[in-house]
Structures are given as structure tokens and as C-alpha cells.
Amino acid sequence: MSLYLRVRGARVIASVVAVVVALLAWPGSSMGATPSPTGATMMAGAFLAIAVPAVVGWGCARGDGRLESTGVRPIKWADLAITLVATGVVALVAVLLHAVGMADAGLVAARAVLTYLGFLLLAAAFAGWRLAPVAPALFLLAVAVFGRGEDIEHPARWAFIAARGDDSASWLLTGIVLVVGMAAYLVAPRRLDLSPSTE
Numbered sequence: 001m002s003l004y005l006r007v008r009g010a011r012v013i014a015s016v017v018a019v020v021v022a023l024l025a026w027p028g029s030s031m032g033a034t035p036s037p038t039g040a041t042m043m044a045g046a047f048l049a050i051a052v053p054a055v056v057g058w059g060c061a062r063g064d065g066r067l068e069s070t071g072v073r074p075i076k077w078a079d080l081a082i083t084l085v086a087t088g089v090v091a092l093v094a095v096l097l098h099a100v101g102m103a104d105a106g107l108v109a110a111r112a113v114l115t116y117l118g119f120l121l122l123a124a125a126f127a128g129w130r131l132a133p134v135a136p137a138l139f140l141l142a143v144a145v146f147g148r149g150e151d152i153e154h155p156a157r158w159a160f161i162a163a164r165g166d167d168s169a170s171w172l173l174t175g176i177v178l179v180v181g182m183a184a185y186l187v188a189p190r191r192l193d194l195s196p197s198t199e
Contacts, residue, residue: 004078008059016055017086021093023048024103043144045094045105046161049112050140052090053120056083057133060124079129080121080185087117098165107165115139115161115174118181125181125188 024045060079091110098106116136123135140161147159155162160170 007063008082009062013055013059013086016051017089020048020051020090024094024097024106024109043162045108046112046140049109049116050137052087052113053116053136054133056086057120057129061129087113111171111174112161115177118177121181121185125184
């Protein structure tokens with residue numbers, strides 16, 4: 001297990017998770033500010049959360065596909081576990097910080113990181129880990145550029161990660177994306193990335 005964690009860059013992943021959590025809790029950050037009328041604070045939570053799928057995708061892509069394909073232990077499940085732990089820690093802390101009044105954008109960050117997890121797993125199932133982080137990044141870019149709805153405080157329905165934290169419909173959509181992504185990852189055969197490992 002220690003070799004697996006070294007190969008996956010677990011220390012780097014843990015460091016990024018710690019930085020994201022610290023920024024959520026830091027009183028001087030925009031995460032702790034009163035939500036602005038332009039929605040900037042809400043989007044800041046969504047942008048901060050993208051660091052998690054980026055580093056997890058990087059970590060899971062570091063393995064040697066040829067070697068891991070011959071292993072006895074199911075690497076696919078270990079990759080899922082490390083992904084769920086990293087995402088779960090950020091989501092849980094974000095919700096707790098919001099609950100105690102330390103991060104007004106906490107719910108937005110939690111919902112965003114869970115949505116990104118769904119897109120990450122969906123992309124990993126079909127494109128492999130090396131390209132998987134592109135999917136949540138493209139979704140975030142589309143939301144930032146095209147996601148405005150009837151006004152600045154009400155994004156388009158498909159841009160649900162930018163909705164207010166207490167928007168129940170956006171949480172339902174997050175759940176759907178997460179379930180679809182996990183189902184695709186578990187059902188699809190593991191893609192072997194035979195390109196050289198990035199060290």
C-alpha cells in the first residue's frame with residue numbers, strides 16, 4: 001500500500017486538499033466573505049474546488065499501466081478510494097465550515113467538488129486518468145463563460161454549480177452526475193494508459 005501511495009503522489013494530493021481546506025477556512029479569503037451581489041464569492045468556491053479533481057487525476061495517471069494491469073490487487077478500486085477520500089474530505093469540511101459561519105461559499109465548494117468527481121470518474125472510464133481532469137475543467141469553463149441565466153444571481157439551470165448553496169435542484173443534479181460517473185467508472189473496463197508515466 002505504501003508503494004501505491006508513493007506512486008500516486010499521495011503527499012501531493014494531501015497537500016492540495018489541505019490548501020483547499022485552509023483557503024475555505026481562512027477569514028481573509030473570499031470564501032469567508034459575504035456573498036457578493038455579482039455572485040463572485042459563489043464562483044470562487046467553484047473555482048477553488050477544481051484543484052481537487054486536477055490533482056487526483058494527476059496522481060491516478062502516474063501509474064505504469066502495463067505493470068498495474070498484471071497486478072493481483074485491484075488498482076481500480078484503490079484509485080476510486082483515494083479519489084473518494086480526497087473529495088470527501090474537502091466536501092465535508094466545506095459543509096462544516098459553512099454550518100459554523102466560516103465559509104459562506106462552503107456549500108457551493110462542496111457541491112462543486114462532488115460534481116467534478118462525477119465528471120472525473122465518467123471521463124476516467126472512457127478516456128483514462130490522464131485526460132480525466134479535462135472534463136470537470138471544461139464544465140467549469142463553460143459555466144463561467146456561458147452559464148449566466150436570467151440575471152447574475154440566477155445561473156442557467158445546467159450551470160448548477162454556480163447556484164446558491166441551498167438550491168435543492170442543484171444538489172439533485174449533483175447527485176445524478178455523481179451516480180452516473182461512479183456507475184460508469186465501476187462498469188467500464190479499466191483503460192490502460194500505456195504512455196510513459198509522469199514522475
